[in-house]
Amino acid sequence: MAKTEPNDRKPHITEQAITLGNWHHHVNWVNTSLILIVPLGGCVAAFYTKLQAVTAAWAIMYYFWTGLGITAGYHRLWAHRSYEASRPLRIFLACVGGGAVQGSIRWWSSKHRAHHRWTDTVKDPYSVMKGVWYSHFMWMVLKQNPKNKGRTDISDLNEDPVVVWQHRNYGSVILVFGVLFPMLVAGLGWGDWKGGLVYAGILRFLFVQQATFCVNSLAHWLGEQPFDDRNSPRDHVVTALVTLGEGYHNFHHEFPSDYRNAIEWWQYDPTKWSIWTWKQVGLASNLKEFRANEIEKGRVQQLQKKVDQKRAKLDWGVPLGQLPVVDWDDFIAETQSGKALVAIAGVIHDVTDFIKEHPGGKTLISSGIGKDATAMFNGGVYMHSNAAHNLLSTMRVGVIRGGGDVEIWRHQNKQSAIA
Numbered sequence: 042m043a044k045t046e047p048n049d050r051k052p053h054i055t056e057q058a059i060t061l062g063n064w065h066h067h068v069n070w071v072n073t074s075l076i077l078i079v080p081l082g083g084c085v086a087a088f089y090t091k092l093q094a095v096t097a098a099w100a101i102m103y104y105f106w107t108g109l110g111i112t113a114g115y116h117r118l119w120a121h122r123s124y125e126a127s128r129p130l131r132i133f134l135a136c137v138g139g140g141a142v143q144g145s146i147r148w149w150s151s152k153h154r155a156h157h158r159w160t161d162t163v164k165d166p167y168s169v170m171k172g173v174w175y176s177h178f179m180w181m182v183l184k185q186n187p188k189n190k191g192r193t194d195i196s197d198l199n200e201d202p203v204v205v206w207q208h209r210n211y212g213s214v215i216l217v218f219g220v221l222f223p224m225l226v227a228g229l230g231w232g233d234w235k236g237g238l239v240y241a242g243i244l245r246f247l248f249v250q251q252a253t254f255c256v257n258s259l260a261h262w263l264g265e266q267p268f269d270d271r272n273s274p275r276d277h278v279v280t281a282l283v284t285l286g287e288g289y290h291n292f293h294h295e296f297p298s299d300y301r302n303a304i305e306w307w308q309y310d311p312t313k314w315s316i317w318t319w320k321q322v323g324l325a326s327n328l329k330e331f332r333a334n335e336i337e338k339g340r341v342q343q344l345q346k347k348v349d350q351k352r353a354k355l356d357w358g359v360p361l362g363q364l365p366v367v368d369w370d371d372f373i374a375e376t377q378s379g380k381a382l383v384a385i386a387g388v389i390h391d392v393t394d395f396i397k398e399h400p401g402g403k404t405l406i407s408s409g410i411g412k413d414a415t416a417m418f419n420g421g422v423y424m425h426s427n428a429a430h431n432l433l434s435t436m437r438v439g440v441i442r443g444g445g446d447v448e449i450w451r452h453q454n455k456q457s458a459i460a
Contacts, residue, residue: 055186072181075142075215076250083243090239096227100241103140103223105285105311107249110138111149112285112312119198120150123300123329124316128203130324135207140218142246143253145208147198155191156257157297160272164191169261169273177258219246255283260290268295268339270346278309286310295339296331304336358434361388367439376411383414387444390436 054066114134117123126134135146143149152166159165166185169176198204207214220242227237264277274294281288281302286309289302303310319325367375372389376382381393383406392399392406399406401423409417418425418433425433 053186053188054184067183069182069184076178076181080243080247080250083239083247086239087244090235092240093231093233093236095231096233096236096240099223099227099230099237100245103137103226103241104245104249106137107141107218107246108252108285109312109315110134110136111141111143111249111253112287113315114138115143115146115149116153116287117300117312117316119146119201119204120153121297122197123298124320124325125327126319127324127326130319131201131203135203136214136218139207139211139214140222140246141249141253142215142219143250145211145214146204147195147208150198151193151195154193154195157294158193159191160274160294162191163189166191167257169258173258173262176261177254252283252285253287255280256287256290259283260288264288264291266291266343268292268336268343270343281309286312292336296336298329299331300328301330356435357431358437361437361440364388364437364440366442368442372439372441373411381407381410382438383409383412384441385413385415385418385433387415387441388437389439389441390433391438392436395432395436 059067115138118126156165156167161168161170167176167180223241224234224237227241228234260275260280261273263280264275266275268291274290276289276291286302293302300316301313303313316325320328367389381396383390383392396403396406405422
């Protein structure tokens, strides 16, 4: 009999409740330092550092450079391969993307591909289902259980020399392009070494980080879902303004290989405009766009779903297939017993409660009781509106056996009887 091996696997820290005694074991201290502790130190230092106008301008410019390193580089180029970039552009995006201090291309793209593959599930590394703050940054602050890792194919990234170089030297990339480079430009340029470090360096990457994190949180919480509502991604102009155009997230999750997030000319997407400009100067190529026909299909299907949801809440009358089938003679007998019934297009309608409210008066509607009033209703007396047809549908109570042709049959039967 085979022996059972004892299960001596040490439980992962995430499988233990957070307590006052072990909370520090739950924290990913590297990430926490880079996205909380160092930026907090920069905020404190800003109170003791004068902000020069030229330093502020440089910080804003470098904010856009490093922001594009994430949106146009990490995201649309490497995570989704929505276009191709020349070697100089790839190196530039790898450097300034590293300056955003959000992990290496390889790490970031791997997590993002898992997010798309496992959206809103336990394997989604930053699932908004665990809360907005969790998806915003807590997933990086707290250690993650490797059992819940959503695996993806990153073989293409492992074969990219720029990606491999940046990943292997990521610590140096952070130091150089996250802190030293912006400080050197301000220091050598106009003598503001401290301002360059605090504003163009630390506070600048703080703002870039928080803007990017909004794609994981705000873009899954605020806005509309014009293409699909089965998962959480949403479109909103506020998110787009914060994230250099990444706010049209519902579109992006439906068509991730499209180099655009915003498909309308008036929508804010500076990342799209940058990629398009790089193509014009020969730095980018093969810009991918999903077929317009398929995009419109998604939009129409979602509109139809919303219409159907609204339609389901309205009274459209008893479905024809659920109405009883009534012989013509029984229909006549019912009217003679006092019910105000009219037959229109083979369907019996009870207008008893509507006679007094009829806009054309009681006389006209009363003249159709016990008769086939199809011609009268559809133009013989008055061509009724769509609203009238809709209202009439709520009054149907039966279907005439033989449908709208019953009167012809009755007339033919009478002629045969006379002959």
